[in-house]
Amino acid sequence: MKGQNYDGRGLSGYVARVNKDNSIARKEPADEIVAVRARDNRLVLRTIAGDGEAFEDLVRLYYDRIRALVFHHLHREDDLDDALQEIFLKAWQALPNFQKRSNFYTWLFRIASNYCIDRLRKRRLELVSLDGTEARDALEARAHLKTDTPEEEYSRSERVRIVQKAIGMLDPIYQNIIILREIEGLTYDELADSLDIEMGTVKSRLARARTELKKILQDMDVI
Amino acid sequence: MDCKKCQNLLGQYLDEELEGQELSDLEQHIKVCPDCTRELERLRKMHSFLTDLKEVEVPEGEREAFISALRNRIESEGAKTSRKKSVLRPVLVSAILVVIALIVIVTCPQKPADLKIAPAPGLNAIENMAVDREICGALDDHFLATSEDFMVDTSVTGGQALSVWKILKETHEDLFEPAE
Numbered sequence A: 001m002k003g004q005n006y007d008g009r010g011l012s013g014y015v016a017r018v019n020k021d022n023s024i025a026r027k028e029p030a031d032e033i034v035a036v037r038a039r040d041n042r043l044v045l046r047t048i049a050g051d052g053e054a055f056e057d058l059v060r061l062y063y064d065r066i067r068a069l070v071f072h073h074l075h076r077e078d079d080l081d082d083a084l085q086e087i088f089l090k091a092w093q094a095l096p097n098f099q100k101r102s103n104f105y106t107w108l109f110r111i112a113s114n115y116c117i118d119r120l121r122k123r124r125l126e127l128v129s130l131d132g133t134e135a136r137d138a139l140e141a142r143a144h145l146k147t148d149t150p151e152e153e154y155s156r157s158e159r160v161r162i163v164q165k166a167i168g169m170l171d172p173i174y175q176n177i178i179i180l181r182e183i184e185g186l187t188y189d190e191l192a193d194s195l196d197i198e199m200g201t202v203k204s205r206l207a208r209a210r211t212e213l214k215k216i217l218q219d220m221d222v223i
Numbered sequence B: 001m002d003c004k005k006c007q008n009l010l011g012q013y014l015d016e017e018l019e020g021q022e023l024s025d026l027e028q029h030i031k032v033c034p035d036c037t038r039e040l041e042r043l044r045k046m047h048s049f050l051t052d053l054k055e056v057e058v059p060e061g062e063r064e065a066f067i068s069a070l071r072n073r074i075e076s077e078g079a080k081t082s083r084k085k086s087v088l089r090p091v092l093v094s095a096i097l098v099v100i101a102l103i104v105i106v107t108c109p110q111k112p113a114d115l116k117i118a119p120a121p122g123l124n125a126i127e128n129m130a131v132d133r134e135i136c137g138a139l140d141d142h143f144l145a146t147s148e149d150f151m152v153d154t155s156v157t158g159g160q161a162l163s164v165w166k167i168l169k170e171t172h173e174d175l176f177e178p179a180e
């Protein structure tokens, strides 16, 4: 089943999608997504009107998802709280200029994504200046170090760690779209919205990101 | 369909984003091509590994601690910059009011059958319309739902639309009480 536009009252939502393997599913029915949107928009408007508790509710609603997003980009626990403060503060400051072309949460994902991509790029620059080599080359060289353990012997937590590492070797742009799609479970429409790119670009960027990640995991003998 | 095109579309296939001719061409190709079938299996596997990453637990109490830290941060930021209040010129206000009221009335689910739209432009028109309790009751509830379309159409920001809404509420306070 494809994502569809729900046209009631001019609000658009997405129909629940469940894949063949029962994954990457968005289980909320369209009505529920429309209700989420209406709820969020109320909170947004109340925040702009100066109601601090409304903003706290928005933070409460999306804290876990944004936290996961940031965690999968940056990984370092000690950066996490700082990054989240910056992201939510940015959102609070930008909220009065929020023209609701998108859902609140896709807009929030955009702020968080931009922040993470920026941080990753800065980190790579630091890496380059630290050891004088291209960070990416170094990371790619690591990817080619094959592990001695056959895939069946990985424990689940080991595998999680390896897959996280592999994601970390991708270009930040690809890292971002993999996390948004595979871990946060955004639909293609939501990706286009969050990243502010055309549907064609969503498809090509995602395909490219998956190919790259697949290569790395194959090199590591994980898949 | 050749292997290159097929492998390019495998991700979309897994995401169930393919349809029509493309979908049937791809399924046809996979049936006869062991290479592409293997690639599809790899992608499936990769996807299931990525799914394992979803389980990140938020430590107990972290969220509320974060929110109170953020509250302090916002309060000190707010004191520093003292948020600018958007000041709208009366002409703009009345123009926006008319548009909002029209949108609300047109899209209002409980649209009164005998609704008359006053011909006078500007605030008077709104005041005339707002006298109808039924509209006002629905207005309060319905405004927030319709305002987003309004903002998209007219590039009015949430802040501006909200000031208009507040003015409406102030001038017609009694009418926003739910009708008996």
Ligand SMILES: [Zn+2]
Pocket: B002, B003, B004, B006, B029, B033, B034, B035, B036, B037
């Ligand atoms: Zn093939």
